[in-house]
Amino acid sequence: MNQEAIKDRLTAKFGQDAVLDTTVFRDQLSVTVIKDKIREICRFLRDEPDLFFDFLSFVGGVDKHPQTPRFEIVYQLNSSRHKHRFRIKTRVEETADGLASIDSVVGVWATADWHERETAEMYGITFKDHPDPRKLLLPEHWTVFPLRKDFPLEGTDDTPDLPPQKI
Amino acid sequence: MAIERHLNDTVHVTNLEWFVNWSRKSSMWPLGFGLACCALEMIATFVSRYDLARFGMEVARPSPRHADLMIVSGTASKKMIPAVRRIYEQMAEPRWVIAMGACACTGGIYKNYAVVQGIDRHLPVDVYIPGCPPRPEALLDGILQLHAKVMKEQSIHNPRVTCVKVAGE
Numbered sequence: 208m209n210q211e212a213i214k215d216r217l218t219a220k221f222g223q224d225a226v227l228d229t230t231v232f233r234d235q236l237s238v239t240v241i242k243d244k245i246r247e248i249c250r251f252l253r254d255e256p257d258l259f260f261d262f263l264s265f266v267g268g269v270d271k272h273p274q275t276p277r278f279e280i281v282y283q284l285n286s287s288r289h290k291h292r293f294r295i296k297t298r299v300e301e302t303a304d305g306l307a308s309i310d311s312v313v314g315v316w317a318t319a320d321w322h323e324r325e326t327a328e329m330y331g332i333t334f335k336d337h338p339d340p341r342k343l344l345l346p347e348h349w350t351v352f353p354l355r356k357d358f359p360l361e362g363t364d365d366t367p368d369l370p371p372q373k374i
Numbered sequence: 375m376a377i378e379r380h381l382n383d384t385v386h387v388t389n390l391e392w393f394v395n396w397s398r399k400s401s402m403w404p405l406g407f408g409l410a411c412c413a414l415e416m417i418a419t420f421v422s423r424y425d426l427a428r429f430g431m432e433v434a435r436p437s438p439r440h441a442d443l444m445i446v447s448g449t450a451s452k453k454m455i456p457a458v459r460r461i462y463e464q465m466a467e468p469r470w471v472i473a474m475g476a477c478a479c480t481g482g483i484y485k486n487y488a489v490v491q492g493i494d495r496h497l498p499v500d501v502y503i504p505g506c507p508p509r510p511e512a513l514l515d516g517i518l519q520l521h522a523k524v525m526k527e528q529s530i531h532n533p534r535v536t537c538v539k540v541a542g543e
Contacts, residue, residue: 345488346453353487362487368452368495369459 210236213258213293220251227298235294242280242297246310252284252293253315260284260293263316268326272356276300278307278330299332308333329354346370391530398442398468399524405441406434407461410448412475412507419510429517438464443520445513446497449477450490462497468534470524472516473499476506 214236218226221244228239240248252260264283271279276298284293299307311334312319323334324343331352334340342349348370351358378385404426408416420426420434435441438461450458462471473493476482479502481491493499500523503516527534 344453351487358487360486366452366487368455368490370456 208257208289208291210291210293213252213291214238216255216258217248217251221248237294237296239279239296239298242299242309245295245297246312246315248295249282249312249315252295257289258286259288260286262287263312263318263322264292266312266319266322266326268330268332268354270330270354270356271298276307278332280309280326280332282312301331306331306333308335310335311337313338328352331355391528392525394529395525395527398529399521401430402442402470402521402524403433403435403440404431404443404445405438405461405465406436407444408447409450409454409458410475410477412447412478415507415510416445416447416474416513419513424510424514426514426517429514429521431517438462439466441465442468443470443472444497445472445474446478446493446499447474448507449482449484450493451488452490453488455490455496458493459496468529470500470520471497472501472503472513472520474503474513474516475508476504479504482506 214226214229217238217240221240225241225244225248226238227241230237230239252258262285264285265281267281267283269279269281271277278299278301280297280299282295282297284295286292297309299309301307307330309332311323313323313334314336320337320339321343323337324339324341326332327334327337327340328342328345329352341347345353349366351363351365353362353366378387408414418424420432426432431443438444442465444462444465446458462469471493473479477484477489478493479499481489483506485491490496501516501520503512505512508516
């Protein structure tokens with residue numbers, strides 16, 4: 208199934224309002240969907256027999272600073288049965304009182320577990336209902352989000368080599 | 375020497391310190407421990423073409439309690455450094471450290487938040503080997519420099535103390 212047809216299946220199911228934006232780059236379609244429906248959309252894409260996206264290639268984040276909404280989350284899907292691929296994106300914004308948040312899709316594809324943990328620690332995005340929301344790569348004692356655009360590459364006082372000494 | 379000639383050259387006479395140093399440098403067992411791509415050059419140094427066994431160093435010890443020398447071969451990330459320090463603390467005295475390659479010496483090209491900017495921030499380094507990665511000849515040269523350094527140590531009268539504070543405690 209070509210990517211336009213997949214997008215039409217999405218809009219037929221969830222309505223035109225669910226799709227915020229569509230871009231084509233080098234014959235690849237990227238569909239931006241609304242973040243509140245991300246889990247239903249993912250489950251739909253996985254379960255429909257003619258779509259059957261059984262394989263999640265990755266989940267990643269993009270910091271679009273200083274745009275609003277600031278963060279973009281990218282889901283790259285693959286179907287081993289139909290040999291087709293599809294990319295959906297969604298945008299999230301930090302709230303005044305805390306981190307940006309979005310529903311976790313670990314319940315749809317188990318692959319999302321580590322990918323969402325990495326996205327969470329690198330950008331400071333909370334994945335709601337994630338079964339294991341620990342840090343994946345960074346030291347436990349860090350409280351910074353290094354892949355944000357406003358983070359200095361060489362680190363700050365908040366990226367010490369060692370955990371604080373216990374006294 | 376008179377005593378040696380007297381006994382028909384069946385014995386050799388030397389001083390104890392020289393003998394201790396000579397024993398230490400002649401069978402200095404490295405820790406089997408690699409951090410990044412430099413470890414591949416270290417492996418090349420161990421195996422037959424360069425043959426580190428020529429210097430009594432062919433036994434890479436998996437346990438730090440048997441090892442005399444830690445070759446920090448590669449990039450030490452900040453997440454890794456508590457483990458590296460813990461391994462160093464487990465090594466028995468006397469112990470030596472070689473910083474192998476640009477990353478272990480200074481952080482190298484990784485001037486960023488995730489990489490320790492030189493292993494000498496945490497461990498007392500004896501020999502620095504530049505290169506990215508150093509060729510096996512460079513590692514051998516560094517090891518021979520360390521051997522020369524060991525031969526000059528006052529192992530009896532002024533033994534080295536290389537205590538570091540225990541990581542995370």
